[in-house]
Amino acid sequence: MERRRFFKAIAALAAWPALARAQQSKTRLARVAYLSAQSAENIDPHSMTALKQGLIENDLIEGMNIEITYFWGNGDPGRVKELASALVQRDFDLIITAGSQPLRSLMATGTKKPLVFAIVADPVGDGIVASLARPGGNATGLSMSGTDLESKRIQLLKETVPTIRKLMILHHSAGEAIGVVSAMKRAADSLALDTVFVEAGAVDEFENAFARAKEQGAEALVASASAYLNYNRKQLIALAAKHRLPSVWETNVYVRDGGLMSYGPNFPDMYRRSAGYVAKILRGANPGEMPVEQPIKFELAVNARTAASLGITVPPSIVARADELIE
Numbered sequence: 117m118e119r120r121r122f123f124k125a126i127a128a129l130a131a132w133p134a135l136a137r138a139q140q141s142k143t144r145l146a147r148v149a150y151l152s153a154q155s156a157e158n159i160d161p162h163s164m165t166a167l168k169q170g171l172i173e174n175d176l177i178e179g180m181n182i183e184i185t186y187f188w189g190n191g192d193p194g195r196v197k198e199l200a201s202a203l204v205q206r207d208f209d210l211i212i213t214a215g216s217q218p219l220r221s222l223m224a225t226g227t228k229k230p231l232v233f234a235i236v237a238d239p240v241g242d243g244i245v246a247s248l249a250r251p252g253g254n255a256t257g258l259s260m261s262g263t264d265l266e267s268k269r270i271q272l273l274k275e276t277v278p279t280i281r282k283l284m285i286l287h288h289s290a291g292e293a294i295g296v297v298s299a300m301k302r303a304a305d306s307l308a309l310d311t312v313f314v315e316a317g318a319v320d321e322f323e324n325a326f327a328r329a330k331e332q333g334a335e336a337l338v339a340s341a342s343a344y345l346n347y348n349r350k351q352l353i354a355l356a357a358k359h360r361l362p363s364v365w366e367t368n369v370y371v372r373d374g375g376l377m378s379y380g381p382n383f384p385d386m387y388r389r390s391a392g393y394v395a396k397i398l399r400g401a402n403p404g405e406m407p408v409e410q411p412i413k414f415e416l417a418v419n420a421r422t423a424a425s426l427g428i429t430v431p432p433s434i435v436a437r438a439d440e441l442i443e
């Protein structure tokens with residue numbers, strides 16, 4: 117389905133009338149900024165491809181009728197804030213972003229520019245929108261709130277490794293949704309799992325943080341959804357392997373990089389759908405009146421090679437449900 121949609125969009129672009137091209141060249145291109153806590157090298161390329169695909173599906177063609185300038189936080193919360201403050205002063209018509217941290221940074225500037233978020237965990241809980249049905253204000257997009265993902269991830273990890281008794285909860289409070297850690301604690305409690313909380317601080321503190329958690333008896337790892345953790349995922353995955361901690365993460369990019377498993381929305385699909393908001397707002401729609409949508413695709417990914425290296429036999433029930441199995 118995705119391939120058909122993509123090639124259909126490419127065909128539509130190829131058939132764009134010459135007259136329309138000429139008319140576009142005489143008009144001002146819509147100017148859009150994209151602010152990310154990631155880097156251009158580290159971000160999942162599938163998500164960026166999906167965003168561009170979604171724009172094409174909505175007749176927005178870079179260089180023809182839309183111009184996108186990309187701003188990368190490179191995993192540095194301070195840099196994200198600086199970029200947010202700088203770009204809202206420029207004459208962009210709209211700003212696209214993803215994740216709580218860059219969105220909060222933009223909101224903190226008091227900007228009235230339209231904001232479209234491809235992914236945010238809990239925009240209502242974070243005070244970004246008044247409600248999912250009627251956001252109010254100048255921000256709208258796609259949310260993961262109400263999906264109970266923290267509980268499902270821990271359940272899947274426990275099903276995969278039934279012997280675990282103490283769980284390391286890795287989080288980054290500056291970059292995650294408010295209340296996510298308490299939700300993870302409740303989920304662990306419901307499975308009679310003890311917990312060790314580890315705040316991901318400076319990168320050079322990661323090693324000691326993992327070692328302390330291991331000393332306290334941690335037998336597995338669950339991580340919050342965080343742009344900061346995502347940016348540093350390769351180092352975190354390597355530490356999980358070093359300390360022999362089975363791990364569950366928010367998205368399959370972690371699994372492709374060696375994490376044991378992940379469960380969450382299909383992020384590229386959310387990026388693609390966010391392009392529809394961009395198109396409607398540029399054509400005059402009010403973001404405050406555009407309902408926030410929920411993800412419609414969820415994926416379980418498992419790295420069988422990582423499981424084997426940890427001496428774990430992945431249960432058939434997990435294998436059967438996996439959307440992606442790396443062998």
